[in-house]
Amino acid sequence: MQTKINFIPIDYDYFDYQGKNYIKIIGRTDKNKKVCIIDTCDVYIWAIMQPDTPEKRIKQIQTKINQIQIKKKTRTAHVIKTEIHDKNFLGKKYKAIKIFINNNKDAKDIVEELHYKEIYKRREHDLNFITKYILEKKVKPLNWYKVEGELLNNSEDFGNLDASIDLKTCIKTESIQPLEKPFEFKPKILAYDIETDEFEIGKGKIVMISLVGEDFQKVLTWKKQSNKKYVETFKDEEEMLEAFVKYTKKYNPDILAGYFSDGFDLPYLKARADKNKIKLNLGIDNSQPTFSRGRMLTGKINGIVHLDIFRFIRSVYSQYLQSETLSLNDVASELLGQEKVEWEHKHSSKIKSKEWENYFKYNLQDSVLAYKLTEKILPDILEFTKIIQEPLFNVSRDSMATQVENYIIHHLEKFNEIAEKRPYSNEIGKRRAEEKYKGAFVFQPTPGLYEDITFFDFTSMYGSVIVTHNLSLSTYSAKKIKDSIEVDLENQKAYFIKQKGFFPQMLNKFIEKRKQYKKEYAEKKDAHSKARSNSFKLLANAAYGYQGFFGARYYCLPAAAATAALARKHIMEAIDTIEKQNHKVIYSDTDSIAFTSNKKSNTQIQKLLKDINEKLPGIMELDYEGSFKRGIWVTKRTGDFGAKKKYALIDKENKLKIRGFETVRRDWCNLARQTQNKILQLILQTGKPDKAKEYLKKTVKELKQRKIPLKQLIIKTQLKKPIDEYKSINPHVTIAKRMKQQNIPVSIGTLIEYYIAEPETTKHKLVRERAKLPTEPGKYDINYYLKNQILPAVENILEVFDIKVEELIEGKKQMCLGDF
DNA sequence: GACTGAACTATACC
DNA sequence: ACGGGTATAGTTCAGTC
Numbered sequence: 001m002q003t004k005i006n007f008i009p010i011d012y013d014y015f016d017y018q019g020k021n022y023i024k025i026i027g028r029t030d031k032n033k034k035v036c037i038i039d040t041c042d043v044y045i046w047a048i049m050q051p052d053t054p055e056k057r058i059k060q061i062q063t064k065i066n067q068i069q070i071k072k073k074t075r076t077a078h079v080i081k082t083e084i085h086d087k088n089f090l091g092k093k094y095k096a097i098k099i100f101i102n103n104n105k106d107a108k109d110i111v112e113e114l115h116y117k118e119i120y121k122r123r124e125h126d127l128n129f130i131t132k133y134i135l136e137k138k139v140k141p142l143n144w145y146k147v148e149g150e151l152l153n154n155s156e157d158f159g160n161l162d163a164s165i166d167l168k169t170c171i172k173t174e175s176i177q178p179l180e181k182p183f184e185f186k187p188k189i190l191a192y193d194i195e196t197d198e199f200e201i202g203k204g205k206i207v208m209i210s211l212v213g214e215d216f217q218k219v220l221t222w223k224k225q226s227n228k229k230y231v232e233t234f235k236d237e238e239e240m241l242e243a244f245v246k247y248t249k250k251y252n253p254d255i256l257a258g259y260f261s262d263g264f265d266l267p268y269l270k271a272r273a274d275k276n277k278i279k280l281n282l283g284i285d286n287s288q289p290t291f292s293r294g295r296m297l298t299g300k301i302n303g304i305v306h307l308d309i310f311r312f313i314r315s316v317y318s319q320y321l322q323s324e325t326l327s328l329n330d331v332a333s334e335l336l337g338q339e340k341v342e343w344e345h346k347h348s349s350k351i352k353s354k355e356w357e358n359y360f361k362y363n364l365q366d367s368v369l370a371y372k373l374t375e376k377i378l379p380d381i382l383e384f385t386k387i388i389q390e391p392l393f394n395v396s397r398d399s400m401a402t403q404v405e406n407y408i409i410h411h412l413e414k415f416n417e418i419a420e421k422r423p424y425s426n427e428i429g430k431r432r433a434e435e436k437y438k439g440a441f442v443f444q445p446t447p448g449l450y451e452d453i454t455f456f457d458f459t460s461m462y463g464s465v466i467v468t469h470n471l472s473l474s475t476y477s478a479k480k481i482k483d484s485i486e487v488d489l490e491n492q493k494a495y496f497i498k499q500k501g502f503f504p505q506m507l508n509k510f511i512e513k514r515k516q517y518k519k520e521y522a523e524k525k526d527a528h529s530k531a532r533s534n535s536f537k538l539l540a541n542a543a544y545g546y547q548g549f550f551g552a553r554y555y556c557l558p559a560a561a562a563t564a565a566l567a568r569k570h571i572m573e574a575i576d577t578i579e580k581q582n583h584k585v586i587y588s589d590t591d592s593i594a595f596t597s598n599k600k601s602n603t604q605i606q607k608l609l610k611d612i613n614e615k616l617p618g619i620m621e622l623d624y625e626g627s628f629k630r631g632i633w634v635t636k637r638t639g640d641f642g643a644k645k646k647y648a649l650i651d652k653e654n655k656l657k658i659r660g661f662e663t664v665r666r667d668w669c670n671l672a673r674q675t676q677n678k679i680l681q682l683i684l685q686t687g688k689p690d691k692a693k694e695y696l697k698k699t700v701k702e703l704k705q706r707k708i709p710l711k712q713l714i715i716k717t718q719l720k721k722p723i724d725e726y727k728s729i730n731p732h733v734t735i736a737k738r739m740k741q742q743n744i745p746v747s748i749g750t751l752i753e754y755y756i757a758e759p760e761t762t763k764h765k766l767v768r769e770r771a772k773l774p775t776e777p778g779k780y781d782i783n784y785y786l787k788n789q790i791l792p793a794v795e796n797i798l799e800v801f802d803i804k805v806e807e808l809i810e811g812k813k814q815m816c817l818g819d820f
Numbered sequence: 821g822a823c824t825g826a827a828c829t830a831t832a833c834c
Numbered sequence: 835a836c837g838g839g840t841a842t843a844g845t846t847c848a849g850t851c
Contacts (some may be wrong), residue, residue: 116828293835399836428835439839440834462838545837552837560838588839590834637843645833645841659843661830667830667844671839717830726827728846767845792843 002010003151003171004540006030007037008185009141010254011305012391017074018049019160021104023133024161026284026303027171030119030144034252036284036303037147038158038163039173041136043104043129046418047097047114048089048121055095057220058084061116062097068113070106076104079686088416089121091474092499096418104129113198122724126757127409130391135410137176140383140389144179164285164394165303166249187378189213190253191371192244194265197347198746201264202271205237207348209269210245213251219364220244222347231360238276241269248282248304255305255375259328259366262308263399265289265622266299298397300396311397322667324716325751335376341365347633383531383594387539392465392576406553408506415502417513420553421475431550438490441568443575443588445633445642449687449800450586452597453649454605455625456578456612458571458698460511461591462544465566466559467511467672468618486658487562494558503547503554510621537792552728567591574622577612583708587633587647592625626651629686634796643796650684662793669755671712672789673700679794689801693808696794703790704812705780712791713780717748731756731771738773756784 011692024039026177026224047065049058061081070077080100087096090802094170101110107125114122127135134140149171152162163168178310185251191211199202219226220243220370222234234240248256258265270289273280280288284303292298299306314326323330329340343362351359385395386404389410397405409419423431458464467487476496477484484495517533546552550562567590573591577584585597597605605624611707612622636643646660656677662668682692702708723740726733732752739746747750754771757778764770767788772778793806 096847336851339847416844425835432835442833442840457834542837547837548839549835549837551835564839592834636841643842658834662843665831665843720830728827730829732830788844 001078001151001153003169004146004150005035005109005171006171006179006183006754007145007147007176008143008183009033009037009139009145011140011303011393011612012133013302014101014129015158015161016105017161021129021133022158023130025139026087026198027590028185028254033169034167034284034303035169035171035258036162036167037149037173037176038152038161039133039137039139039176039303041101041133042100043102043107045107045111045125045130045134046087046121046123047119048087048123048418049095049097050120051094053095053118053795057118058095058097059116064116064136065097065099065114066280068110070109070113072109077101077109080487081112084415086658087418088367089123090095090420091417091499093630094120104132114378123421127419131189131409132521134389135413137448138178139176139392141384142185142386144182146179147173147175148519149174156461166284166286169301187382188252188255189255189257189371189374189378190216190248190251191257191374192248192261192265193258193366193370194268195359195769197349203266206240206268206272206345208363209240210363210367211244211251211255212371213249217368218246218247219360221360226357226360228357230364237272238278241273241276241278241280244269244282245282246422246597253304253375255307256301256442257307257309257370258371259370260308260310262299263297266306267297268303268473270299282517285791298781299596300393303394305392307374307381307392307396309377310368310395311338312377315397315399315704316384316403319381319541327813328366328369328373332373336372337371338402340368340369340709347368379531380534383528384535384538387532387535401546404539404542404546405553405723408503410522410556411506412502415505417502422553423551423555428550430551431555431557434557435555437548437564438568439564440559441571441588442590443585443642445587445644445647447633447642447796447800449683450596450631450633451687452599453586453594453628453631454583454597455592455627456596456609456622457569457592459621459623460514461567461571462538462563463507463511463540464619464621465563465570466547467504467508467564467793468620469562470498470501470504471556471566472496472501473554473559473560473561474503475501476556477775478558482577485596487565489558489561489565489681490560494562496559496562504545507540507543508619510536510543514540532613565594570616570620574612577615578608581608582645583608586631589645595633597627598624628652630687632680632683632797633801634800637792637796648684650681654672654685656684667715667717667750669702669713669715669785669789671699671708671759671785674712674795675790676793676797687797689803692798693803696790696798696805696808700786703785706779706782708779710774713752713755713785714774715755716751716753719746719748721748729768732767734768737769756781758782 006029007027009025009027013024015022025037065082067509068079068081083098084098085098087094088734111122111125152170152172154163194209195207207223208219211218217230220230220240222236222240225233231442256415266289270280282301287302289299289301321335335341341362381396385392388406390406470544475496480495484497487494514536515531520529521533544563575588578595581583583598585595587594609624628651631649633647635640649657658664665674678695679692683689720735723736735752736746753774756770757772758781759770793811798805
């Protein structure tokens with residue numbers, strides 16, 4: 001039966017039928033019905049010919065290629081047809097043979113057969129079928145289409161595929177066309193979270209599972225009855241798991257969302273289902289979740305987008321967050337102003353009767369937070385997906401380098417470009433061994449208190465340098481050529497042609513779109529333009545790092561080095577100009593310049609800015625960032641010159657802006673951070689050290705009298721690698737080892753908490769020998785906190801006023817005397 | 821065993 | 835392995851006397 005629908009693609013999957021690749025797209029109709037469409041497309045790879053190859057020879061090779069056949073287990077890999085095209089590769093023109101093959105999985109085998117010396121490069125064999133389908137048919141995720149085709153109803157097509165899918169509508173696509181007027185699409189989200197007895201995947205039983213959707217809240221358990229309406233109690237773990245599947249299917253979400261659910265909740269559920277010998281058949285085809293092992297476990301469910309929002313937050317969103325960790329509690333607290341319910345984890349056998357209600361509440365709240373976080377961040381993820389044009393499942397997990405790369409691949413057509421290949425591991429090894437290049441310029445500040453400070457900064461500094469000077473792989477030349485610019489690198493020169501390359505052109509678009517949507521958002525204040533503005537800002541910022549990243553298809557170290565070199569040149573020239581106008585430049589780092597305003601009026605400052613901008617080339621632009629009534633720069637702890645990347649400012653509204661100081665470092669105890677913060681505040685507000693000095697005295701006294709609670713003295717340090725890989729056993733590693741012994745879960749990324757206690761014997765000299773878990777009894781070491789936390793945090797600040805903090809603290813001397 | 825510089829480690833800035 | 839380089843600062847390690 002022929003049918004016609006309006007359709008928005010959400011999740012892409014593929015399968016083979018009779019040796020050919022097919023795409024299976026799950027999406028919604030304008031009537032909000034979940035449907036499936038099946039389609040296919042041509043699959044091809046490219047053989048790029050050497051420039052001087054005679055046409056006759058190309059034809060000969062073409063004929064040979066047409067005959068390629070490779071016998072494989074289930075099919076014969078073969079070439080269907082070939083065509084000769086004029087294409088670009090890295091900006092240069094070539095003749096290229098377009099080789100159509102029967103199955104994308106054979107691409108690499110076919111490529112192996114293309115061993116003619118006239119073939120310069122073989123390309124696009126490393127693109128997966130879903131990417132190729134989206135490129136070829138232009139059926140982009142989250143865009144609306146009019147689909148026409150045959151409604152499959154127990155059809156023998158595709159081996160009865162439609163019957164195995166839990167959907168009424170499954171269409172064999174005959175035509176698919178973009179819709180001019182899109183419908184609204186609001187994905188249905190279901191969030192979930194589990195509580196378990198053990199932390200190791202599958203080890204202990206799952207105690208409860210919470211599910212939260214729109215007007216839907218459930219906690220499923222088998223442990224305990226509850227009078228709460230949302231709690232449903234089952235006979236055992238098996239029944240609870242079955243109910244989880246049943247409720248999820250009934251809710252029929254587009255997105256099943258969790259927080260760290262790739263690494264914990266979903267694999268745990270699967271492991272317990274296996275243990276109970278039942279199927280966790282969440283898939284639309286009743287399949288179970290599948291897990292791909294990469295650097296991180298990734299859980300996929302057929303027909304539902306499994307979304308681990310932690311992954312998107314970590315790889316894309318975290319740069320805009322202030323929170324010290326990316327734990328659900330910290331992130332929810334920052335983005336939603338809501339926190340987890342308080343609950344100390346324990347084995348279910350040790351939970352007291354009256355504690356259960358709180359445990360249920362805790363479990364439910366985690367799903368509530370995951371749901372709300374998803375709602376909050378989803379506009380950004382969806383917008384990103386539309387821009388990058390890869391499936392939502394991938395975009396929500398990919399690193400920024402991959403996002404940039406996927407954007408490029410999906411926008412090469414306009415440039416008639418064949419995609420460059422992904423580097424092989426030997427190539428990656430070579431790239432990683434390459435010497436680092438010189439990076440940003442950082443101004444050496446003179447320590448002191450400064451009044452009336454103005455900040456300028458370059459908008460999208462590196463991005464605008466790349467665009468202005470056309471720095472990329474396809475525009476680069478190691479040798480001097482005509483119509484190129486020369487860039488001085490440390491030991492060599494690099495040349496870049498003037499004819500615009502595709503990479504700088506795409507980047508230019510990022511910067512323009514960012515400007516456009518930022519302006520639009522300022523006027524309309526709507527989520528859509530905000531999400532768009534964010535997306536292009538992220539892409540613009542990531543483009544520079546991408547060209548220097550060893551895993552990139554369009555890796556170009558000279559371009560990255562030239563970007564940094566030209567950025568240094570531009571900022572130093574700007575500093576020069578500002579100084580020539582009799583301003584004292586205090587500081588500068590990469591793309592910003594701070595200088596004393598010299599009581600000049602706003603108009604005069606704006607004039608200075610305009611003068612500099614008039615001389616800047618291309619799209620380079622210096623911007624007014626802000627002004628501050630006072631700021632402080634201090635010396636390094638070793639040496640008497642000014643420390644870089646460390647300063648504090650106060651604006652006219654008495655708002656502090658602190659960079660680099662211990663105040664903003666999470667691996668310092670709260671007492672040191674808060675004391676330093678207060679001292680900076682008092683000094684910057686008054687311009688004098690008196691009040692700060694008094695405050696310090698008071699704090700020191702309290703510490704000496706042991707009036708400071710232990711909580712203020714906890715030091716937090718993150719475990720960055722497996723415990724046994726550490727060459728140097730620092731305090732947090734010692735504590736991590738002890739936690740492991742006590743069966744407290746520790747892994748890479750865990751924030752280890754400890755405090756420094758008084759030495760038990762004089763033999764305990766190393767800090768790690770005195771480090772204790774917050775739960776371990778002991779007296780905190782007052783001398784340690786005075787000498788190693790408070791003193792270093794405030795010493796250099798008060799030194800600006802010639803105050804010797806050591807004498808103020810007196811702790812240092814006492815300890816030395818007392819020791820002997 | 822005390823001292824010292826190098827190595828290792830974590831975290832911040834842009 | 836899954837953006838880049840620049841910078842500060844603590845603790846441990848390994849060598850010297």
